[in-house]
Amino acid sequence: MTRPALPREFAPRLIDWQRRAGRSGLPWQHTREPYRVWLSEVMLQQTQVSTVLDYYPRFLTRFPDVNALADALPDEVMALWSGLGYYSRARNLHRCAQAVVAEHGGVFPRTAETLQTLPGIGASTAAAIAAFCHGERISILDGNVRRVLSRLLAFEGDLAQAGPQRQLWDLAQALLPDAPTPDDMTAYTQGLMDLGATLCQRSRPTCASCPVQSLCRAHGAGEVQRFPVKTRRLMRKFERWWLLLLRSRDQQGRERFWLQRRPAPGIWAGLYCPPVFASEQTLLEALPAHPPDALLALEPVAHSLTHRELHLHPMLLDVMPDSPGLAPHAGQWVETGALADHGLPTPVRQLLGRLA
Ligand code: SF4
Secondary structure, three states, X not given: OOOOOOOOOHHHHHHHHHHHHOOOOOOOOOOOOHHHHHHHHHXXXXXXXXXXXXXXXXXXXXXXXXXXXXXXXXXXXXXXXXXXXXXXXXXXXXXXXXXXXXXXXXXXXXXXXXXXXOOOOOHHHHHHHHHHHHOOOOOOOOHHHHHXXXXXXXXXXXXXXXXXXXXHHHHHHHOOOOOOOHHHHHHHHHHHHHHHHHHOOOOOOOHHHOOOHHHOHHHHOOOHHHOOOOOOOOOOEEEEEEEEEEEEEOOOOOEEEEEEEOOOOOOOOOOEEOOEEOOHHHHHHOOOOOOHXXXXXXXXXXXXXXXXXXXXXXXXXXXXXXXXXXXOOOOEEEEHHHHHHOOOOHHHHHHHHHHO
């Protein structure tokens, strides 16, 4: 593929627009502290800003620096992450904090190249940290930025393929401002994020307000919706799970549920969940002492993961106070009031919240 000529006006216009009209009040802006920037970048992956606004300050209050996070128990990290989804991010976050402390004396490396060697830090996240914190002249390229740049350049390469992805990285790097100051790099990087999030959205972009509209080749050709080009569509596997919601009371009359920690690797690894069965039959077989009509079938819940479509069939069973739980399956009783201290997958948290 021949390399398209690059609009040299792109970087100065983007920087100017970001300073005038871009987002400026987010709590992770206006800091050059790598811990805070890294935390916000990881939280923002595949997650809405409005959701992160809720989690970010709580996380920082409990873990104000990388040492506090490195010292935390995995369960505590998962509990604070509970509801943000994509839980491998939380496991990697914890492992990354431990690596920063153990291998870098508690100080994040300065360059994107070294940052990428840490757990859970990919090329775009590394670039964002290096650009925001140290003014490194390097481009981010997350999903939003791929969309913006592929439209700007009318980039025909198939972004489902590794080769075109690399070409777009090269073009992103070539579009960077010439000899930028650290403040320029902050405004440019933030500008790319803001443009993708607020104007150049996937469906119905607001081209009329776009600061680079006159440079945008997809817009000029009236073909905005044709970009980015991506042939491979994600195929989601469909799966049914039967969840056994075993409920009892302790001697003080406090309600509690029987939860097991999900095995790793796998869906919801490390999180707490009611026992999962592949069919209603296997669930009933695990309860030989209870007739099937003792179980109450609750409304099924659909839940989408990146590669899976889960259909959850919750079955509620009230058992005697101080029941031993689901022997011999490993697990524990968790009081309703202590559920917030445990990392729970979102649909499980919602289900138990409705029952409690
Ligand atoms: Fe995106 Fe429209 Fe701006 Fe082009 S003109 S970059 S399609 S918002």
